[in-house]
Every structure is written in structure tokens, then in C-alpha cells.
Amino acid sequence: MEYVLPGSAACAGCPSAIALRIVGKALGENAIMIMTPSCAVASIGPLPKSCYTIPVLNVCFASAGASAAGLTMALDALYEKGRLKGEKPTVFNWAGDGGTYDIGFQGISAAAERNDDFIHFCYNNETYSNTGVQRSGATPIHAATTTTPLGKEVPRKNLPLLMMEHRIPYVATASLAYPMDLYRKVKKAKEIKGFKYIEIHSPCYPGWKFPSSDTIKMSRLAVQTGSWLLWEAEFGKVTLNNPTSLLAQEKIKPIPVEEYIGKQGRYAHLLTSPQKEEILNAIEAEIRRELKFMLGRAEL
């Protein structure tokens, strides 16, 4: 099964398209996708060459939580009345970080608290890419965007952790550089009833300014430097996944963060700054703190 056909209007090497292909293979064709405004919507392409192969509902930003909740409940009602038979389709949201962290958060939080039965996927490219690379709540500190031209001054939110604190059955983070880990997590989420949240780190070359052929390389460096952590939580029980687990236990050393940041034009101002060493040290200290914090959560 292919969810994304040739004819997609996405940029070459688009992380959303790559991620959706993997997710599609794990979910199978019995699924219904809801999308909020984003590159994923803009990528659909003009009819008759639209690129997604399953039913898609395109809803407004604020309503991802409510739309998926309504859809999954309507399906449940139809099964209860005997008007539908067979396996219930997997209902899932496909939303960006803007749609998840910021504009859609209220409805997503409400659906999580109700434990509505769907998967919310956030492909996190750390900006509002579709509208010209504005900062989002997921943009990391110091990254330049069109609304933070001198670099963002505050850190990103930790949304996967916030979602876990909704006491939902399943939360996971994933990376395009570890496709089998992503595939396994989606398969697992599909089998669990209730609200599931999966966030996929999605390096986006036009916004981050790296060569379009390096999407996967950048994804891998994010994990190997400890800038993006791989973990999952079932009913609040956290498990760190490799290589994050090995980094957290200090069995392997993180790659210096400059190897990752230095390859992205959005940090160019930082690399020529007189405070460069101080800032890089602070970023690495924060990485060590987060690894320690997540290891502590895993040991609870």
C-alpha cells in the first residue's frame, strides 16, 4: 500500500511525504486521514493528480481534535447500530507542529483528555513551513525563522511530554532515520484503543537551509547528538529507544551538537557569533539535562 503517489507537489526530500509513506505501510488501507492546513495539504497537488490514496478530510486548524473525535464517534455509533461491519478504520490526524503545538492545541488536548479513539500524528518540521517559515512553539532556541531573524530567544515546548501528562494510552517520538522504529510504533498505536500521540521529527530543507538530499542525514544527526530523543510511553510508563537509551545511560557519547547545527543555515548567525562556544556549551548542557530527565522518567 502506498499512501503517497508520484504527483505529490511536496519539495524533493520532503519529510512529511517520507513519513506518511512509512505510516501508510504500517496502518494499511483501512484508514481515514484528517489534515489541517500545512505543507501536507499543499502537497496534495491539483486534481486529477492528487497524491494521497486514502480518504482525506481537510479541516480548519483549530478543529483537528474535534473533527477526529466526531469521526471516530460517528463510526462507533454506526457499528453499534449494525450499519457498519468488519474492522473499524483507523482514524488519524496528520498535522504539522503549527497545527499541533500552537493553533490546534486546545482541541487536541480536549480529545486526549476524553481519550477519544484516534491517532494524532505531528510531523514536526519546527516551523510554519507552508506559509514561509515562521517560528512555532516547536522551533528550537536560536534557530532563525522569518519571524525570528536573529534567532528564537526562547526554547521549544516539550509537547510529547505534555501529551503524556494527559494520561493517554500511548505516546511516542520517532525519526525518519529510524524507519523500523517508526513503523513498529505506528503498528502498536493502531492496536490500542483510545488516544494515541506520535510525533515525527521532520527536518525541512527550505526552512532549515540544508541540501535537499540530506533529510535523512539531518534526522539521524538530530538523534545522535541528543537534539531529538526517541522514546515511547504506554500508560505513562516511559521506555527510551536506541540510540537515545544508550546516550542516556552514557554507554555511547553524543556527537558534538555543532555537527548538526553547523550544517543548517538557520543557525549561521550563531556560528559567527562571538558567543558561539558559550551558546554551544549551553545547548549541550540542555541535551544532557533532558537525557537525564528522561532516564529518570524511564526508571520510575
Ligand SMILES: Cc1ncc(C[n+]2csc(CCOP(=O)(O)OP(=O)(O)O)c2C)c(N)n1
Ligand atoms: C486559523 C488559521 N491561521 C493561519 C492559517 C495560515 N496557515 C496555513 S498553513 C500554516 C502553517 C502551518 O504550519 P504547520 O502546522 O507547522 O505545517 P507546515 O506548514 O510546517 O507543514 C498557516 C499559518 C490558516 N490556514 N488558518
Ligand code: SF4
Ligand atoms: S517546505 Fe518542508 S515540509 Fe514543506 S513541502 Fe517543502 S520539505 Fe516538505
Ligand SMILES: [Mg+2]
Ligand atoms: Mg511545521
